Amino acid sequence: AQKVTQAQTEISVVEKEDVTLDCVYETRDTTYYLFWYKQPPSGELVFLIRRNSFDEQNEISGRYSWNFQKSTSSFNFTITASQVVDSAVYFCALSEAASGTYKYIFGTGTRLKVLA
Amino acid sequence: SAVISQKPSRDICQRGTSLTIQCQVDSQVTMMFWYRQQPGQSLTLIATANQGSEATYESGFVIDKFPISRPNLTFSTLTVSNMSPEDSSIYLCSVAGTKTYEQYFGPGTRLTVT
Numbered sequence: 001a002q003k004v005t006q007a008q009t010e011i012s013v014v015e016k017e018d019v020t021l022d023c024v025y026e027t028r029d030t031t032y033y034l035f036w037y038k039q040p041p042s043g044e045l046v047f048l049i050r051r052n053s054f055d056e057q058n059e060i061s062g063r064y065s066w067n068f069q070k071s072t073s074s075f076n077f078t079i080t081a082s083q084v085v086d087s088a089v090y091f092c093a094l095s096e097a098a099s100g101t102y103k104y105i106f107g108t109g110t111r112l113k114v115l116a
Numbered sequence: 117s118a119v120i121s122q123k124p125s126r127d128i129c130q131r132g133t134s135l136t137i138q139c140q141v142d143s144q145v146t147m148m149f150w151y152r153q154q155p156g157q158s159l160t161l162i163a164t165a166n167q168g169s170e171a172t173y174e175s176g177f178v179i180d181k182f183p184i185s186r187p188n189l190t191f192s193t194l195t196v197s198n199m200s201p202e203d204s205s206i207y208l209c210s211v212a213g214t215k216t217y218e219q220y221f222g223p224g225t226r227l228t229v230t
Contacts, residue, residue: 035218101164
């Protein structure tokens with residue numbers, strides 16, 4: 001059965017610290033997609049990244065980086081030198097290609113608080 | 117990425133009434149989704165709304181309670197019927213790229229039922 005687990009409910013860090021948000025997924029599909037979204041207090045979900053199951057290359061975008069490891073079914077998200085504006089709820093999501101539905105399975109989210 | 121707008125952005129409604137939420141996209145898209153996000157919770161998919169077919173509802177959601185229309189490739193509505201305080205949530209629509217699987221979300225409608 002498909003599932004996305006974000007075990008960290010809430011994380012607090014001081015500004016400029018690095019922080020890693022964990023995401024562990026379960027799927028039987030060989031082709032799937034993983035995503036990260038940011039939901040700031042305004043409520044809108046902001047797309048951050050998509051990763052295909054056949055592409056394990058890690059990615060860096062500015063202060064953001066993602067570590068995809070199929071061996072451990074994890075897709076972790078690291079923010080380097082965190083800033084107050086990074087405070088938000090972050091969601092990891094999975095979409096399975098075989099279903100043909102394009103539906104997402106969302107994790108429960110991790111609330112990140114960056115303190116000045 | 118698509119630009120998505122929702123109306124209303126928020127509303128306070130009396131129990132027993134209905135509210136229709138509109139979702140407008142700036143480009144033609146095949147796949148649209150409606151989600152509910154209860155306070156402090158993750159997103160739960162209500163239904164998939166594809167143009168030209170009936171909406172497909174997820175377990176726990178029924179058409180009588182959440183009727184959906186999808187008259188064209190840029191527009192959809194979700195109605196929350198016979199509302200109760202338990203329906204107080206954020207309702208979001210999203211659209212999917214069929215080649216990329218990415219979903220882009222509207223700003224959401226914050227509904228409070230009193």
